[in-house]
Amino acid sequence: MSHIIEIKNLKKYFGDTKAVDDISFYVETGNLFAFLGLNGAGKSTTINILVGLLTKDSGECFVNNTSIDDINKILPNIGIVFQSSVLDKNLSVYDNLRYRAMLYGMNKKEFEANLEYFINKLDLQEILKKQFDKLSGGQKRKVDIVRALIHKPKILILDEPTTGLDPKTRKLVWDMINEFRKTTNLTVLLTTHYMEEASIADNVVIIDGGKIVAEGSPLTLKNKYASDFIKAYKYDNEIIEILKKDHIPYKKDSKYLEIKFKNTDDAKNFLVEHSTLFSDIEIVKGSMDDVFLTVTGKELKENV
Amino acid sequence: MSKQSEFRRLTYLTSRNIKLYFKDKITFLVSLITPLILLVLFVVFLKSTYEDSLLSITVGFNLDQKLIDAFTGGWLFSSVLATSCITVAFCSGMMVIDKINRANIDFLVSPVKKSTIQLSYVLANLFSTLIIAFVLLLIGLIYLACVGFYLTFVDFLLIVFNIVITSLFGTILANIIWTFTLSQGVVSGVCTLVSALYGFICGAYIPIYTMGKGMQGFVSLLPGTYATVLFRQGFLNGVINEMGKTLPNEMIDSIANGFDVKMSFFGHDVSTIGLILVITISTLVLLGIFLLINNLKKKKTKK
Numbered sequence: 341m342s343h344i345i346e347i348k349n350l351k352k353y354f355g356d357t358k359a360v361d362d363i364s365f366y367v368e369t370g371n372l373f374a375f376l377g378l379n380g381a382g383k384s385t386t387i388n389i390l391v392g393l394l395t396k397d398s399g400e401c402f403v404n405n406t407s408i409d410d411i412n413k414i415l416p417n418i419g420i421v422f423q424s425s426v427l428d429k430n431l432s433v434y435d436n437l438r439y440r441a442m443l444y445g446m447n448k449k450e451f452e453a454n455l456e457y458f459i460n461k462l463d464l465q466e467i468l469k470k471q472f473d474k475l476s477g478g479q480k481r482k483v484d485i486v487r488a489l490i491h492k493p494k495i496l497i498l499d500e501p502t503t504g505l506d507p508k509t510r511k512l513v514w515d516m517i518n519e520f521r522k523t524t525n526l527t528v529l530l531t532t533h534y535m536e537e538a539s540i541a542d543n544v545v546i547i548d549g550g551k552i553v554a555e556g557s558p559l560t561l562k563n564k565y566a567s568d569f570i571k572a573y574k575y576d577n578e579i580i581e582i583l584k585k586d587h588i589p590y591k592k593d594s595k596y597l598e599i600k601f602k603n604t605d606d607a608k609n610f611l612v613e614h615s616t617l618f619s620d621i622e623i624v625k626g627s628m629d630d631v632f633l634t635v636t637g638k639e640l641k642e643n644v
Numbered sequence: 645m646s647k648q649s650e651f652r653r654l655t656y657l658t659s660r661n662i663k664l665y666f667k668d669k670i671t672f673l674v675s676l677i678t679p680l681i682l683l684v685l686f687v688v689f690l691k692s693t694y695e696d697s698l699l700s701i702t703v704g705f706n707l708d709q710k711l712i713d714a715f716t717g718g719w720l721f722s723s724v725l726a727t728s729c730i731t732v733a734f735c736s737g738m739m740v741i742d743k744i745n746r747a748n749i750d751f752l753v754s755p756v757k758k759s760t761i762q763l764s765y766v767l768a769n770l771f772s773t774l775i776i777a778f779v780l781l782l783i784g785l786i787y788l789a790c791v792g793f794y795l796t797f798v799d800f801l802l803i804v805f806n807i808v809i810t811s812l813f814g815t816i817l818a819n820i821i822w823t824f825t826l827s828q829g830v831v832s833g834v835c836t837l838v839s840a841l842y843g844f845i846c847g848a849y850i851p852i853y854t855m856g857k858g859m860q861g862f863v864s865l866l867p868g869t870y871a872t873v874l875f876r877q878g879f880l881n882g883v884i885n886e887m888g889k890t891l892p893n894e895m896i897d898s899i900a901n902g903f904d905v906k907m908s909f910f911g912h913d914v915s916t917i918g919l920i921l922v923i924t925i926s927t928l929v930l931l932g933i934f935l936l937i938n939n940l941k942k943k944k945t946k947k
Contacts, residue, residue, distance in 0.1 A: 391753045415755040426750040428660070430667040435660075442656040443754040445649045487750075 343402075344369040344495060344527045345390070350399035352385050352550075359385040361550035362399070367529055367543070369494075372521065374541035375531040376628075378638060382550040383531040387499055391418060404494060416444055419488030420497040424504075425480050429473035433464070433483050436472055437490055444491035451490070458486045462516065478509040485516055489526075496520075498530045502537065514540075535628040544628075546635055554635040558628060565634040566626020568607045572597040574620035582614065653756045654764055661738040661768030662775075668741070674832075675735030675772075678839045679728045679780055682849075686720045694719055694903075701898050705891055711883060714792030718879035719903060721784030723848040726872035729777050729807060730842050733814030735835040736772040739765040739822040762938055766819050773811040781807065784879075794882030802916075803878035809923050810871040816930040823937055846872045851904050864909050867926035870919045873907040877916060880905050 345367035352360040360382045367373040375383045388394040390401055392411035401408040404417050427436045434455075441451040459465050464486065467479055475483065481501070488496055498517070502510040514537075520526050530537065538544050539558045546554040546561075554561055572579070573596045580597075583590045588610075589600045601607040607623055632638070666672060682690075694716040699707070742748040742765075751761050781803065788795065795803075821834060843849040846868035852860055863869045884905060888896050900906045907914045914922070 393749065393752055412755050412757075415753060418753070420753050422746070422749065424746070426746045428664055428747060429745070430664055431660075435663070439656055439660040440750065440754070443653055443751065443756045445652070445755070 342369050343367065344404055345373075345529065346400075346402040347386070347390075348400040350386065350389065350401060351397045352382075352389060352394065353397055358550045360389070360396075363547065363550070363552050364399075365545050365552060365555060367527060369527055370521075370525045371542040372528045372530065372540065374538040374544045375529065375547060376533065376535075376538045376544055376632065377531075377547040378533060378636075381547045383547055384499060385550075386547075387420075387497055387529070387531060391415070391420060391497065416491065417494045418497060419491065419493040419495070421481075421484050421488045421499065421501045423500040425472075425484050427472050427480075427483065427487060430471065432469050432471055433475070434468045436483065437487055440487050441490045446491065454490055454492065458490070461519070462486065477505060478512050481505065481509060481513050482516065485513070489520065492524075494525075495527045495529060498528060498532075500531055500533070502532075502534065535632070539628045546632060548636040548638070554631065561631045562626050562628070563603065564631075566628075566630035568601045568604050568626060569624040570599045570601070570607050570611065570618075570621055571624055572599070572618050572621045574618070576617040579614060579617045582617075650757060650760055654760050654767070657751070657756070657761060657764035658767045658771070661764055662771050664738055664741075665736050665768065665772045671736065671741070674835060674839075675732045676776070677735075678731040678843060679724045679776075682720065682724050682727065682843070686716075690720065691716050697902065698899065701902060702887075702891060702895060705895070707887070707890075710792040711794075711887055714788060714794055714883045715880065715887075715903075717784070717788050717791050718883055719876070721780070721787070722872070722875035722879040723843070724780055724784070725777060725803070725807060726810070726846055726848045726868070726875045727843045728780055729773060729810035729871070730814035730817075730846070730868060731835075731839045732776045733769060733773040733811055734818045734838045736776075737765065737769045737818055737822050737831070739769075739819065740825050740828065740831045743826055744828050759938065762819075762823075765822075766815055766934075769819060770811055770815045773815060774807065777807045777811055788879075792883070794886050795879070796882055799878045799881050803875065805920075806871060806874045806878060806923070809920075809927055810868075810875075813867060813871070813923060813927040813930060816927065816934050820930065820934050820937060823934075823941070842868065845869075847904055848872050851902060852907075853902055853904070861910065864907070867923050870907065870914070870922040873904055873914075874916070874919045874923065876903065876905045877919075 343366040347366070348364050350360055350363050351358075363382070363386070375386070377383050385394060389396050390403065390408060392408065392415065396408075403414045406413050408414055428439075431439070437455060438448075438451060441454065446454070455464075459468070462482055464482070467475060467483070472480065472483065484501075496517070502513055505513065517528060521528060530541065532538055541558060544555065544558055544561060545552055554565060556564070575597055580590075580592070582588075583599060591598045591600075599607075599610070601610065604623070604625070611618065611621070611623075695712055698712060698715060739748075739762075742751075748761070752758070785793075785795075822831070825831060825834075845863055845866060847855075847863055852863055852869070855863065880903065884896060884900060887899065891899075897906075907919065
């Protein structure tokens with residue numbers, strides 16, 4: 341698979357603050373790539389450099405094999421959804437989309453053809469004439485995404501697209517994005533601080549203090565950085581003595597006993613060795629929250 | 645990017661900015677405050693004040709009421725246009741509103757040149773001002789047609805030229821300020837200040853000759869004053885010429901000087917061509933400053 345985005349040794353400092361400190365990564369064509377980090381970690385700075393809103397101090401960035409120094413060649417291939425909508429509140433949905441589409445050199449016929457595709461796909465007809473400000477949160481997000489895709493870009497950048505949205509709207513947004521990924525070879529670069537969003541990505545980069553602290557697929561990251569747990573609902577009390585003796589960390593409450601292992605192999609071996617002492621168990625893989633906590637030492641949830 | 649497609653982008657951005665201005669009812673109404681205030685003041689007391697002033701100069705002569713009405717109406721609409729071309733330009737800009745709503749970010753991540761975006765704000769600002777100014781001119785012409793119409797075709801051309809050049813002057817001046825502005829508070833403040841003060845310092849509300857010597861000297865340094873006098877000439881030359889058929893030359897001179905149809909710069913009379921040159925050169929200088937600022941800003945961003 342080819343690299344549609346490639347970043348090498350990128351640096352951006354604001355005075356003494358190292359917003360982005362020598363990071364390198366790539367995004368493969370057609371992938372969903374998540375950029376995970378707390379607010380101020382350097383995610384948005386990287387995105388802003390990539391789309392020409394900020395200049396880099398040093399390093400190289402390529403989009404579709406073109407350096408971002410030639411930003412006007414890159415921008416037609418990128419669609420971006422910002423954290424909060426940047427569309428015109430007083431204009432209708434149609435006017436908003438039309439004026440934005442024309443910036444990509446589309447004529448009216450091309451615009452109407454592209455719009456038709458989204459009208460059919462997303463049931464836009466009934467809101468097309470409505471003033472943008474009068475739409476619900478979910479409808480606004482829908483229009484934001486259509487605006488980002490109206491010129492049929494190769495890359496969709498989602499800068500914390502679901503922050504502040506209710507669970508129903510978040511699901512709607514993700515259903516839309518997944519639908520487009522299925523039908524086109526769209527590459528999605530997502531910045532988020534929601535673990536559940538990062539965990540569905542093909543690849544994740546965790547950034548902290550401007551530096552990349554971990555990267556890989558969610559499974560690789562969980563295997564490498566997150567512990568596994570055995571949750572025992574019915575067990576012999578003898579197991580407690582064994583855990584104490586072997587210094588294996590555990591937590592016990594009225595419902596179950598939770599035993600923590602470094603990895604899946606350790607959990608599996610322990611079960612095999614003491615299978616007679618358990619009658620109702622489940623093995624739970626560590627979550628992305630655990631990965632984040634391990635690699636950054638910070639709780640992501642606090643910041644959400 | 646071809647020049648043709650860039651021009652198309654400019655056209656769409658400009659029409660989007662104009663549409664947004666007329667859709668934003670608050671911005672639209674705020675920009676109309678000055679002409680509305682002037683119209684109300686005229687109905688309440690300015691008309692009778694102008695009439696009294698005119699009659700005090702023409703004592704002993706019986707002036708036709710049609711001439712008086714045409715004169716006061718012409719004075720009113722020259723004041724309305726002299727102020728509106730500047731105040732509407734200051735209050736109808738979309739540049740700062742886009743910065744606040746972050747719509748400008750959306751344009752910056754599109755393949756459109758920054759200079760095209762900037763130019764679209766200036767053009768939209770200019771067109772919005774021109775639309776309002778020409779509507780006001782139309783109202784003025786209808787009013788004058790009802791009370792007494794003495795405008796010649798040349799007067800009309802002078803007014804049209806002056807509307808365009810003064811609106812351009814106001815637009816560029818406003819956009820220079822908006823380039824450095826990020827807050828709606830600053831926009832509202834500047835807009836209110838200009839709406840309240842400009843009419844006084846350009847000689848639109850009260851004749852320049854009624855001001856103190858120091859103030860007269862100060863306003864004669866401002867390009868806006870020259871635009872006001874040009875509007876006076878456009879609207880009042882015809883009616884004064886008509887008055888000249890019955891009134892002596894000295895009296896006509898007194899009316900022309902007393903009502904700012906003539907202007908002097910520290911004792912030297914300024915001709916119509918002189919007035920045109922002052923406002924045109926001032927506009928070109930402002931345009932140069934605007935381009936320079938944007939060029940410097942572009943270089944700074946590239947660093």
